[in-house]
Amino acid sequence: MDAKLIVDEVRLTPILISDPPLLNVQGVHQPYTPRLVVEVVTRGGVSGLGETYGDTVYLDIAGRLAEVLPGRSITDVNALFALSESVDPHQADVDPAVDAGGLRGVRTADKLRLSVVSAFETACLDALGRTLGLPVHALLGGKVRDSVEYSAYLFHRWATHPAGGPVDDWGAALDPAGIVAQARRFDRLHGFRSFKLKGGVFEPEREIAAIRALAEAFPGRPLRLDPNGAWSVETSLAVARELGDVLEYLEDPASGTDAMAEIAARTDVPLATNMCVTTFEEVPEAFAKEAVRIVLCDHHYWGGLGRTRELAALCRTYGVGLSMHSNTHLGISLAAMTQVAATLPGLHHACDTHYPWQTEDVITTRPVFRAGRLAVSDAPGLGVDLDRDALAALHHRWLSDDGTHHDRDDTAAMRGAAPDWKPSSW
Numbered sequence: 001m002d003a004k005l006i007v008d009e010v011r012l013t014p015i016l017i018s019d020p021p022l023l024n025v026q027g028v029h030q031p032y033t034p035r036l037v038v039e040v041v042t043r044g045g046v047s048g049l050g051e052t053y054g055d056t057v058y059l060d061i062a063g064r065l066a067e068v069l070p071g072r073s074i075t076d077v078n079a080l081f082a083l084s085e086s087v088d089p090h091q092a093d094v095d096p097a098v099d100a101g102g103l104r105g106v107r108t109a110d111k112l113r114l115s116v117v118s119a120f121e122t123a124c125l126d127a128l129g130r131t132l133g134l135p136v137h138a139l140l141g142g143k144v145r146d147s148v149e150y151s152a153y154l155f156h157r158w159a160t161h162p163a164g165g166p167v168d169d170w171g172a173a174l175d176p177a178g179i180v181a182q183a184r185r186f187d188r189l190h191g192f193r194s195f196k197l198k199g200g201v202f203e204p205e206r207e208i209a210a211i212r213a214l215a216e217a218f219p220g221r222p223l224r225l226d227p228n229g230a231w232s233v234e235t236s237l238a239v240a241r242e243l244g245d246v247l248e249y250l251e252d253p254a255s256g257t258d259a260m261a262e263i264a265a266r267t268d269v270p271l272a273t274n275m276c277v278t279t280f281e282e283v284p285e286a287f288a289k290e291a292v293r294i295v296l297c298d299h300h301y302w303g304g305l306g307r308t309r310e311l312a313a314l315c316r317t318y319g320v321g322l323s324m325h326s327n328t329h330l331g332i333s334l335a336a337m338t339q340v341a342a343t344l345p346g347l348h349h350a351c352d353t354h355y356p357w358q359t360e361d362v363i364t365t366r367p368v369f370r371a372g373r374l375a376v377s378d379a380p381g382l383g384v385d386l387d388r389d390a391l392a393a394l395h396h397r398w399l400s401d402d403g404t405h406h407d408r409d410d411t412a413a414m415r416g417a418a419p420d421w422k423p424s425s426w
């Protein structure tokens with residue numbers, strides 16, 4: 001093996017990034033959210049980047065994986081899965097409750113591990129691409145498009161965080177007019193063609209009215225509504241009847257494969273998910289029951305860019321559509337999302353991204369959306385460079401935090417404003 005390709009060192013940098021007070025079924029985003037930046041440095045002096053969730057449970061696994069990686073080749077990404085199993089002795093201890101902040105389905109030991117492996121895989125591919133002078137998409141078999149379409153991610157939101165923290169100039173959006181104003185600003189700034197509204201915040205009638213207002217303001221544009229499983233089967237069907245003529249898809253209206261399958265059997269509105277199909281183990285039952293027509297991939301928890309392509313192949317095989325999910329993330333993840341999305345022939349829906357809500361980053365140049373799309377970089381690796389000063393500042397914030405923000409907890413943030421608050425269901 002060429003010595004240049006051998007991992008010399010792995011650097012892990014937990015950071016806290018500012019986040020606006022966006023509302024969802026589990027509460028409100030905290031003012032700061034944790035992320036982890038992974039750097040894999042080769043003996044050839046090349047450094048590759050990856051980014052993933054920064055909550056404590058991920059940091060623990062990442063720390064152990066970082067210790068055993070030096071001495072291995074950056075080409076050996078398939079070995080990361082077995083390697084991560086060998087260093088994660090706490091697999092049985094995982095609380096299976098749905099991740100409070102994540103809203104991304106089951107919480108298994110395997111999935112937590114895959115969410116760490118993904119950042120290491122991305123960093124290895126970035127380092128390999130930089131070493132060979134090739135973009136990551138070339139390492140994945142090549143791009144099938146030159147730009148990737150993203151969707152505007154609309155949220156009901158407050159103007160400020162209840163406990164204080166960073167303030168932006170978006171103001172509150174708590175009714176249909178506020179959501180339309182937010183969509184107009186996204187349209188103006190980034191040219192997004194399609195809009196996704198995070199639902200499950202207010203009673204369904206108010207969210208139906210918001211989608212209707214969007215349909216009126218942006219006739220013919222693709223619209224999605226995602227209450228993160230907050231509704232019953234009957235409520236979901238009622239919403240589908242109300243909005244069937246304007247929705248591109250309804251995302252996770254109810255929780256669980258059986259509920260989704262029942263809704264799917266009784267409506268023509270396509271159902272999408274990033275909650276009931278989030279692991280390969282969940283695929284056979286969901287596809288057999290025809291519970292969803294579209295799966296949202298996410299390279300973070302599916303285990304990386306290679307596994308995202310495997311999911312895409314499965315979806316293609318079963319005639320299930322593909323879209324892309326996002327959680328709060330920075331430019332390293334956005335670059336990885338764009339590189340893998342560029343290689344997926346069956347990706348016919350605009351990808352989600354929280355990125356426009358993020359005002360801070362650890363990369364030197366902010367990507368620019370044009371007509372809602374990002375150009376696919378052909379530069380070596382992911383095509384992004386680390387801003388070390390920004391990384392140090394955000395790491396310093398993490399170090400200075402008393403632990404309140406080390407684990408994302410939207411419910412705790414909401415209870416800061418309303419101590420008796422509980423998630424609603426309709």
Ligand SMILES: O=C([O-])C(=O)C[C@H](O)[C@@H](O)C(=O)[O-]
Binds near residue numbers: 198
């Ligand atoms: O599509 C989704 O379900 C998400 O994007 C989950 C996220 O966590 C979102 O709800 C959020 O950031 O509040």
Ligand SMILES: [Mg+2]
Binds near residue numbers: 226251273
């Ligand atoms: Mg969703």
